Amino acid sequence: MRIPGVLSYSHNRRGPLVALAFATLVFLSAYKVAMYIVSGETANLIxxxxxxxxxxxxxxxxxxxxxxxxxFLGWLLFEDLAxxxxxxxxxxxxGKDFLVAVVYIAFIAAIRRKEVPTFRPRFLLPLVIFMWFGVLQVFNPASTNLAIGALGLKLYFYYVPLVFIGYALVDSEKDLRRFFIVNMxxxxxxxxxGIVQxxxxxxxxxxxTPPEDLKELSTLYRLAPISGVLVYRPTSVFVSDGRFASYAVxxxxxxxxxxxxxxxxSRRGRTFAYLALAIISVGIVxxxxxxxxxxxxxxxxxxxxxxxxGAPWRQGKALRVVRALRRTLVVxxxxxxxxxxxxxxALTSRLAFYSETLSLDSPAGELTYRARDYPMQNFLLAFEYPRWPYGxxxxxxxLGMQYMARILKIKSPVxxxxxxxxxxxVELGILGLVLWIVWTVALVLASWKVVKRLRGSPWFPLAFAVAWFAFLLLFPLTYGGIVQYQNYVLNAYLWxxxxxxxxxxxxxxxALNAATEQTAVGTR
Structure with missing residues (x-):
């Protein structure tokens, strides 16, 4: 009888102490906030x-x-604004890297409790080989600091585990709709x-007065070469116009x-989806x-x-696809x-800029140069570095070396x-490029197999859209610049x-099994 009494007495003593400590913490926090308000230090309040x-x-x-x-996705998209x-x-x-690490920890705990499904993607082996090659490149003798290697590993591989989280995220059509509605x-x-801006x-x-690192990115204007109109490149909530444009695509x-x-x-949600498509389309223009x-x-x-x-021709729904394309253009x-x-x-200046620089008939057209010549020139430029065979x-x-130079006073050797x-x-040598092409081809081929399995079903448009985005990012966009793959927004969403x-x-x-069961119950 003594032990429960002692425990009860100890608990009763700790209760007021905890309450007093909490009250003290609240008081000190309120006092600190009040001092910031009085002194006008709004940044500290933020x-x-x-x-x-x-x-x-x-x-x-x-x-x-x-x-x-x-x-986490909300923070990922809006942290640039802060x-x-x-x-x-x-x-x-x-901050986003810390939050996604917490997501990884919570997800691993759910796996250990056997609460979530897992899978082994077909492209995993070539991806793992490329990852290990990247780890070895951290210790490349030409690299001036291990911190540079750590940055590279983060940019290439930190969000890869999201592929397993994405697989486990959606258990039903309801979860799938939720994901796309939230993102729309x-x-x-x-x-x-971005349109307003x-x-x-x-x-x-x-x-x-923007930070010096971001001043040029947030005040970028383009000049139409013939009409002379100025076109502002909006950044929206991001720090750069390029990140906003890539996200919009x-x-x-x-x-x-x-x-x-x-x-x-389903008819439910169509109006909202068309509204989203219309706003995004205008945003891109x-x-x-x-x-x-x-x-x-x-x-x-x-x-x-x-x-x-991929339309379900046998079910007679192919006409809906034609209508969808027509409505997309109309909206x-x-x-x-x-x-x-x-x-x-605002609109005509941008249309003039596009027509004057993209038209093949325009004397100031840059389409061929920007799409073919300039990327090829820079690709061949990589072979002028002495260490191109091994990087x-x-x-x-x-991406991000400018911050390494500013914070850690580290300079890249190239x-x-x-x-x-x-x-x-330049980074990984010719073998690194070969391994990159192997794993990206493996991912796209594995994705295409999933798309073909869903041909003729309502799920095909979603599957193809994701596969097309993966191909677009890993091949033409990354070929144009590695910053596209290393763009943390695109990278996280890719996986x-x-x-x-x-x-x-x-x-x-x-969904098919549920519909079959419902039909069977209805016929009994």
């Missing part, structure tokens, strides 16, 4: 708020990794803000796939990015042809006409080239979407 947000996200991830993953206003703070930049909402917000100029969504491809799925599967504009047009042609090829056209009526100068080490020609395959040669792609056959079969 840091406190972001710390609270990060802690809340960590708790949410540990409680439910699926819900936490969506919070960086712009807080002096390009690197603690914010690495995010795309509407981001592209909508393209009209108002760089003073919107950018601080009056990815969002457009996913929106087209989602629209195709809904037209073959207003980016002032010729690459984004061209890839949207090519993706429309390729996805349209693929959707017709995008109406959105552009609305913008033309409201802000004619200078992973990370030495990668300047790099503006060609993705050329950058791989997440590939995991979802490999899960689609299971979801399709589950």
């Amino acid at each position: 840091y406190i708020g972001m710390t609270v947000v990060v802690l809340a996200i960590v708790v949410a991830i540990l409680n439910n990794w699926r819900n936490g993953l969506y919070l 960086r712009k206003y807080l002096g390009n703070n690197m603690a914010i930049y690495f 909402v995010l795309a509407i917000v981001i592209c909508g803000l 393209s009209i108002l100029g760089h003073s919107f969504l950018n601080p009056a 990815m969002a457009w491809i996913l929106a087209v796939g989602f629209v195709g799925f809904l037209l073959l599967r 207003m980016t002032g990015s010729r690459g984004a504009f061209v890839w949207m047009g090519l993706s429309l042609l390729i996805c349209g042809a693929a959707f017709l090829w 995008a056209g109406l959105a552009l006409l609305l913008l033309l009526a409201a802000y004619p100068e 200078y080490g992973i990370g030495t020609a990668s 300047a790099g080239v503006e060609n993705g395959y050329g950058s791989l040669i 997440l979407l590939v995991g979802i792609l490999f899960r689609l056959p299971y979801i399709a079969q589950s």
Whole structure:
């Protein structure tokens, strides 16, 4: 009887002490916040708020990794906005890496409890070989610091585990719809803000005095060579116009796939999907990015042809695909006409820039040079480096070296080239490029096998959209510049979407079984 009494007495004593400690902490926090307000130090207040947000996200991830993953995606897409206003703070930049590490921990715990499905992708072996080769390149004698190698490993491989998380994320059609709806909402917000910024100029969504590292990125204008009109390249919530344009292209491809799925599967959500597609389409036109504009047009042609090829002709639903393509063009056209009526100068200046620099008949046309000659020149430039057979080490020609130089006072032994395959040669040597091509081809072929399995089903448009995005990123975009693959937004979504792609056959079969059972019950 004494022991329970002692424990009860000890617990009763600790209760007031814990309450007192908590009250003291709250008082000190409130006092600190009040002092920041009085002194006008709003930046410190924002840091406190972001710390609270990060802690809340960590708790949410540990409680439910699926819900936490969506919070991570929100941080991934909007962290640049905080960086712009807080002096390009690197603690914010690495915040996403901390959060995804928490997601990994929570997911591994769920695997140990046997709560989530796992799979072994067919491209895993060539990918692992390339990863180990990258690890060896950390110790390349030409690399000046191990920190450069660590940066390279992060940029190439840190988000690869998201492929397993994407596979386990969607257990049903409901989960799949949720994923795409959440991402369409995010795309509407981001592209909508980008449209507004393209009209108002760089003073919107950018601080009056941007950080020196970001000043040029946030105030970039293009000049139409014939008409002389200036075109602002909006950044939206990101720190650079290129990141916004690349994200918009990815969002457009996913929106087209989602629209195709809904037209073959269900009426619910179609209006919202078309709204998202219209806003994203206008957003791409207003980016002032010729690459984004061209890839949207090519993706429309390729996805349209693929959707017709994969349509369920036997079920008589192929006509819906034709209607979907027609409605896509109509919706995008109406959105552009609305913008033309409201802000004619903003739209016509960009159309003039596109026509003057992309038209083959234009005396100032740059399409051939930018699409073929310039990338090839930079690819061949990689062979002028003495160590091209074996490279200078992973990370030495990668995105983010400017921050390494500023923070750690480290300089890369090479300047790099503006060609993705050329950058791989500079970093990893010719063998590194070969291994890269092998694993990327393996991934695309494995993805294509999944797409063919779903041909003739409502799931085909989603599968093809993801496979097309994977091909687009790993081949033409990466060939144009390794920064596209190392763009953390595109990289994270690549692995997440590939995991979802490999899960689609299971979801399709589950939906078919459920429909069969429902039909059987109805006939009894």
